[in-house]
Amino acid sequence: MLSKKTKYGLKALTFIVNSAGDNPVQVSAIAKNEQIPQKFLESILLTLRKAGVLGSKKGKHGGYYLRQDPADILMTEVMRVLEGPIAMVPCVSLNYYEKCDDCVDEDTCSVHKLMIQVRDSALNVFRNTTLADLAVKKTENIVK
Amino acid sequence: MLSKKTKYGLKALTFIVNSAGDNPVQVSAIAKNEQIPQKFLESILLTLRKAGVLGSKKGKHGGYYLRQDPADILMTEVMRVLEGPIAMVPCVSLNYYEKCDDCVDEDTCSVHKLMIQVRDSALNVFRNTTLADLAVKKTENIVK
DNA sequence: TATTAATCCTATCAATTTAATAGGAATTAC
DNA sequence: GTAATTCCTATTAAATTGATAGGATTAATA
Known part of the structure; x- marks a missing residue:
């Protein structure tokens, strides 16, 4: 079985791609739109960031963004x-x-x-x- | 991950094919040769029998056998x-x-x-x- | 500089699943 | 009738998963 972690992670990444502005996307926005428990999602995005897939910006107006072109x-x-x-x-x-x-x-x-x-x-x-x-x-x- | 149940089950089926005589193969023989906990293996073979993959014969000289040609x-x-x-x-x-x-x-x-x-x-x-x-x-x- | 909004971090917990064990009932060969 | 085997049910220990909690840290901005 695919874990919820992976399922949520894939949905979150897709959401970030489709939020294509230059601004980082906030966990709360993803959680709300994709119906994912926010705290759980936080830990998943943290994993993706530590792995180098995502970058993050802290503090107000912070959030997550892709570090490469999605096609890569x-x-x-x-x-x-x-x-x-x-x-x-x-x-x-x-x-x-x-x-x-x-x-x-x-x-x-x-x-x-x-x-x-x-x-x-x-x-x-x-x-x-x-x-x-x-x-x-x-x-x-x-x-x- | 592949469960141990599946891993053991596949090994057991292979063992039965390679024990190609007409006699049913005993759980104890499979367990010993494939290094599988015998009681656990019992329950796995039971599952395969209930699903129709294996047949069984009870009592002395009993054991498990395939119900179809392995190629099928x-x-x-x-x-x-x-x-x-x-x-x-x-x-x-x-x-x-x-x-x-x-x-x-x-x-x-x-x-x-x-x-x-x-x-x-x-x-x-x-x-x-x-x-x-x-x-x-x-x-x-x-x-x- | 104080406030607010965000990520970051660690710990914990409940539920589920997995792997294995235990004990004996039922059946069959000899 | 005895020994050897499958069959069945229940139990258990360990691991994993999914989620929650609480606060530390950081950055924007009023």
Whole structure:
């Protein structure tokens, strides 16, 4: 299952893209519009900022903003920050590899083989989707 | 993350395929060879039996066996039984659809769009992989 | 410079899920 | 009838998730 953290995070990022002014977007505005508990959202945006996806400005008229063009922000990065490894098992993770304690031989493990395929198919989606793609509205989508 | 339940279940099914005799395979044998807690494994195999993937024979010389040719058992079925819905969010699930309470319009939801792609890519793997594929050993794999 | 509005930080909590264990009932082979 | 096996229900410990609480810090501006 996708965690609420990730779901909220993706919605928040999309909202920021679509609030396209030069001013930072406030947590309260996002929370209200996307129906997200504000305090929870605060912690999520903080995570995204620490990961370098978002920048922030403190104090009055502060808020969050993107640090790159949305077309340059890949879902691989966003998903890893919010949801953790893309692989479903550590033994097929590119960025967080760990050997299974129970598995004698990775090369003959049936789970390993299957999970590599699942990982690659997910990677294929995330590598080819940017935040800009997510933020495209439906009408724009149709026009394309 | 893949649950241990699913991991153990996949390993157990593979083990049964590779124990290819006509006799049912005992839980104790699987548990021992695959390093799975026996009581936990019992409950997993019971689930697979109730779902129709495995058959069982009680009493002395009893055990579990496949009800179909491994080449006819798709990962879509196995994964749904063990891990639950393939979709990461209920609102894109083919078999367990549920509307999000927070989401106003599915058609414009950025999460929805992305998760449909992820679901389809996973389905593509699971629909094209059978238990027989999982159970192929490495050497056989190379020979192909 | 005082006030207000925002992010930042740490801690805590309740609910849920997961992984595992326990104990025995039912069934079957021999 | 005994031994070996699956079947069933209940319980539990640990981990994770989702959310809340309270205040510290920072910056704009009146």
